[in-house]
Amino acid sequence: MKYIYIIGLLILALLPISCDDFLDENPRGVVATHAFFNTESDARLATDAIYHALQDGQSTSIYGGYYWHSIDVGTDDIVSRDNNNTNEFMTHTVVPESVWLTNRRQYQGFWTAISRANDVIKYVPNAEISEEKKNAFIGEAHALRAFAYYNLVRVWGDMPKVINSVTSTADYDLPRSSVDEIYDEIIIPDLKFAEDNCADALHDGRITKWTAKLILSEVYLTRAGWRRTSQGDKVQGDPANWALAAAKAKEVIDDSPNDLITEAVVDGENITPACGVAWLENQPYSVESMLELGATVLGQVGSWTSRMASNSPDGRGYWAANRNQFPPGYTERVRDLAWPGTINSSGGNLPSPDLYAAYDEPGDQRRDWGIITKYVTAAGDTILTQPLLRKFIDIDWFLGTDDREFRALNNNAILYRFADALLIYAEAQNEADGAPNADAYNAINRIRRRAFGVTDNSKDLAGLSQDEFRTAVLKERRLELAGEIKRRFDLIRTDGFDVVNDGSLITTFPDSYNGSFSFNTSYGNYTWPDREWLLPIPVTEMNLNQLNGWEQNAGYNN
DSSP: OGGGGSSOHHHHHHSOOOHHHHHOOOOTTGGGGGGGOOSHHHHHHHHHHHHHHHOOSSTTOSTTSSSGGGGGBTSSSEEOOOHHHHHHHHHTOOOTTOTTTTTTOHHHHHHHHHHHHHHHHHHGGGSSSOHHHHHHHHHHHHHHHHHHHHHHHHHHOOBOOOOSOOSSGGGTOOOOBOHHHHIIIIIHHHHHHHHHHSBSSOOSSSOBHHHHHHHHHHHHHHHHSEEEOTTSOEEEOOTHHHHHHHHHHHHHHHHSSOOOOOOOEEETTEEEOGGGGGGOTTSOSOTTEEEEEOOOSGGGOSOOHHHHHOOOSSSTTTSSTTOSSOSTTOOSOGGGGOOSSOOOOOOOSEEOHHHHHHOOSTTOHHHHHHEEEEEEOTTSOEEEEEEEEGGGOOHHHHHTOSOOOTTSOOOOEEEEEHHHHHHHHHHHHHHHHSSOOHHHHHHHHHHHHHHHTOSSSTTOOOSOOHHHHHHHHHHHHHHHSTTSSOHHHHHHHTTOGGGGOOGGGOSOOTTOSSOOOOOSSOOOSOOOOGGGGSOOOOHHHHHHTGGGTOOOOTTOOO
């Protein structure tokens, strides 16, 4: 953890950084950082640098990058063909030396964000701008620091409390503090500050007060559920958090300017149902989006998620892999139906057949839009492909519309949507009160009506017991938020890892033509081990923090 602080914010934000730079333990850049924060534009640039830590157009960046989606690999939703980086998630054999933890820097990226946020919180108060604007910048920094810590404690457990801009080694040479301390002393206070000071507006790529409220509602939801401590104990959170989660989500539902998108978008023969519009490349920062990290085609700082979510450039290996022609009605061969674009594929973030099968109600538009198996071009050509998650695909790249490569893609990363608020409220209210009320039914039925493209009550839920409603909400979360890096965390807090242990789930996709989805790596009857409720602290971090008394998370010491 310590080496992410050694270069000051200005250098981190503006200059290229090599891996060796992070390993230098001389904090040479921090002494001049305060001189940078003078004007509103300085404060804006410094605050934007925190977002940049999460989406920097590099394979090692977090939400907008290459590997953070691997968090869900090995659940019942996501499988992988990327043997070099995610096979250990598939086989549940992650170790402190794993490439994903060391070379891919997923852990370190959050600390970069925390370091930059601490600088904004310390130095922006000295800028020559109004107090209202200062507090807005500082509010964004608090929210992003909270978000970084929230991910760290969910994935790695106990963390050091680093809340100061670095001026000496004492600011980062710290022991690990308990998860509860991090929630109570950093995450929740930070988000409360942000909800009071960030912009009261629609999301435009930067944190608003409504973003902060939504993340806070999910924090309460998480704290109400199950987890394992860094010492290996299985614990359940305080049930009082259910009511807190419901109340905060209700504020977003009732008072925010955000809403569900309810109109489809038609593009030639392709119709994007309303449930998919927020993800279209030409529809950034929609009314539904509540935290979205932007990507650009310029300067190779675009999103890498299309590469991670791509597989074979054509249908071979899934659609009639060993056949030259499709059934009656098709005249083309598989190899003639390849995507026109030159796709640099990875196959690290792919939908499982079990996820596809979970859309078991006829007419659910989220399946056929969300899991691509075919696509009709503007010229009328049908592209058949191995199943892909549409949410992460830059279609222009796949179609060869623009002469771009995988480091210059423009599909943004959406981390939170208005749909999250509806589903959090429905679940939390049911748990808090012992039965669903009318508002909870309305919340989940809004999601369902859009999913099926209806405006009447034909797809509404009604008359369910608390247990039945709980099951229904968790299923809707799975179907609505598929691929959005929520499944692992849902399985943890609901103690639901038993659902991913049956290897027979990974067979074929329904409605496919006599083919099976083949993988380059084994996936079978692997029990999710207790230790993998948390991931191990990277060995590089453990070595750096031996003098701070750090102990590895339980189960990873042998």
